Amino acid sequence: MxxxxxxxxxxxxxxxxxxxxxxxxxxxxxxxxxxxxxxxxxxxxxxxxxxxxxxxxxxxxxxxxxxxxxxxxGGQAIVGYGCEVDTLEHLVGHPDARRLFDFSREGMALLRQRLQHYAIACDWRDGHASVPINARQERGLRQGMQALVERYDYPLQWWDRQQLRGQLDSPRYRGAMFDPASGHLHPxxxxxxxxxxxxxxxxxxxxxxxxxxxxxxxxxxxxxxxxxxxxxxxxxxxxxxxxxxxxxxxxxxMPVGTYIGASAPLGEARARTLIRNDMAVADVSWALDYFKLSADHRLLFGGRASYSALPPPNLRGVMTRRMHQVFPQLADVGMEQVWGGYVDITRNxxxxxxxxxxxxxxxxxxxxxxxxxxxxxxxxxxxxxxxxxxxxxxxxxIPHKRFPGGKLLRTPLLVAAMSWYKLRDVIG
Known part of the structure; x- marks a missing residue:
């Protein structure tokens, strides 16, 4: 090597x-x-x-x-899994879905316990907000929150637009599902x-x-x-x-490329005006944006997944534009660095x-x-x-199916499927 x-x-x-x-x-x-x-x-x-x-x-x-x-x-540590609890219920039934969700809460507790017991310094911060951009997303997020609160006994908070703006200075979002038990760290x-x-x-x-x-x-x-x-x-x-x-x-x-950028240093005062409680934030689109502040007062901003195994063209420019959509007040700030890597997704x-x-x-x-x-x-x-x-x-x-198409065709088929979900996000 x-x-x-x-x-x-x-x-x-x-x-x-x-x-x-x-x-x-x-x-x-x-x-x-x-x-x-x-x-x-x-x-x-x-x-x-x-x-x-x-x-x-x-x-x-x-x-x-x-x-x-x-x-x-992105360093966002969130209770649950990559799918929603209704997907788990469909796959294994409510009793096992409840067990699986409770296990995920045990996983969060284990993470916190290990940070303390082994004195792992990784800039841990409490709090995570899931934020909707359009009315359809808001309805879905509220329904999902209701299921978690009522059927899974998981305490969450709904913030309306005004309450969210008190913590997140962005005009883009309609509200937030806030989870105080989740958080973020330096990965x-x-x-x-x-x-x-x-x-x-x-x-x-x-x-x-x-x-x-x-x-x-x-x-x-x-x-x-x-x-x-x-x-x-x-x-x-x-x-x-x-x-x-x-x-x-x-x-x-399926390996999926995902990308993150680090802004230039903003200074503590300016950074704190963006996310006052230092939580992590992610929207609920298929091609989602997610972001948080770093310990040295940068905005770390992620998103722009690639399902083709090829990095998007002009990645720095694309990431910068997405950051400016969320925070127009950062129009004078660019991305100092962008990077990416692969995560593994299952069909469900x-x-x-x-x-x-x-x-x-x-x-x-x-x-x-x-x-x-x-x-x-x-x-x-x-x-x-x-x-x-x-x-x-x-x-x-939990049943798991192979991705269709074999080695040659499974990536093109996934790209086509994800293009539909991205279009659905755009048209709301």
């Missing part, structure tokens, strides 16, 4: 943190209790939960800790903090160690170009970056977690909603490896 391949992907997140030395790549043959593929949130959380239970754990990462979506995302700092927490309990992490093959059997094995790890159990946490390791998993997810946007074989576990399909859910996934899998399968069994009851 080239030296360029050993660096974190360029982003404001990476530039805002001191560089860390490379963890030693895998060399030779090793044996352990559990081997984890991927040092993103899911893999690191599984490793940490397993180490807390006394297991010996080795993690193999193709690049650097948090190199993929875990280190580049790469969180990933690095999880890694240090896991290492403090004896977990071994090998960076620059791309896995080339999974060998299944009584004692499964992960192979790299320069070594192997044989284990009693394996956890596959590659998400959008499996690249042939487990074809039956790859057929049920529900999480896809389970077992490939009795000793090979996996979690994928976070569908852009993984900051809190990944921690839950790692803990649920660690729990199952330790012999407690109750929570994982519920996730395994």
């Amino acid at each position: 080239s030296q360029a391949g050993l660096a974190h992907a360029p982003s404001w997140y990476a530039e805002s943190l001191p560089a860390e030395p490379l963890r030693a790549p895998l060399r030779g043959d090793q044996a352990t209790d559990v081997c984890v593929l991927g040092a993103g949130y899911t893999g690191l959380s599984a490793a940490l939960s397993l180490a807390e239970r006394g297991y010996r754990v080795t993690v193999l990462e193709a690049h650097r800790v948090g190199w993929g979506a875990s280190g580049r995302n 790469l700092a969180y990933a690095l903090g999880l890694a240090r927490a896991a290492e403090s309990l004896g977990v071994v992490i090998h960076e620059a160690s791309p896995v080339q093959a999974l060998v299944r059997g009584a004692r499964p094995q992960l192979r790299t170009a320069h070594g192997t790890v044989t284990a009693n159990q394996v956890v596959i946490a590659g998400n959008a970056w499996l690249q042939g390791i487990a074809p039956e998993l790859e057929s049920r997810i 946007r529900a999480p896809h977690w389970g077992r490939l074989t009795p000793n090979v576990y996996f979690a994928q399909g976070f569908s852009g909603h993984g900051v809190a859910a990944t921690g839950l996934a790692g803990d649920v899998i660690a729990e199952a490896i330790a012999g407690q399968n109750e929570r994982l069994d519920v996730f395994e009851r």
Whole structure:
């Protein structure tokens, strides 16, 4: 792997943190209790939960800790999953949908507990607002909120336009569903903090160690170009970056490009006029915008998903225009940096977690909603490896279909489908 391949992907997140030395790549043959593929949130959380239970754990990462979506995302940690609860009810019925939603609340509690217990400094801030742009979106958001409050006992607040403007200085939105239990963080700092927490309990992490093959059997094995790890159990946490390791998993997810920009520094006073309570914000369009303030008083503004695996043309200009639509008062402010990466979505946007074989576990399909859910996934899998399968069994009851079209046609079909949803957003 080239030296360029050993660096974190360029982003404001990476530039805002001191560089860390490379963890030693895998060399030779090793044996352990559990081997984890991927040092993103899911893999690191599984490793940490397993180490807390006394297991010996080795993690193999193709690049650097948090190199993929875990280190580049919007940093919004939200209760729930990539799909709404009515989708879960359709897939598994209300009793299991309720269990799944309650598990997601446990995942948020676990995230907060780990930030405190392991002293992970990642600029955590409380509060998340989901905001509608048009009347159709407002009706849908209010209905969804009513279901969560009345049938799922989840406390949320509805803010009318005036109340929202008291916290968010944008004329674009009709109101907000505010969730005080969700929040946002510095995603790469969180990933690095999880890694240090896991290492403090004896977990071994090998960076620059791309896995080339999974060998299944009584004692499964992960192979790299320069070594192997044989284990009693394996956890596959590659998400959008499996690249042939487990074809039956790859057929049920689609890598989708998503993009974020960092504005020039605004200064504390000007930044605080934009989002007075420092919450994270996301609209509810299919091609959504999401944004928050950074600790150094920039606006971090994301959106503009690409379903074709090609970055949008003139990305910086597009992101700047979208930022100005939300905050016209920033007409004199541009994007200093833009970056992107892939998230993995499932057809139904529900999480896809389970077992490939009795000793090979996996979690994928976070569908852009993984900051809190990944921690839950790692803990649920660690729990199952330790012999407690109750929570994982519920996730395994969620049905998942392959994306149609095979490798050649599934991306064009998805692009066509998403174009319709984007048109629906435009016409309201």
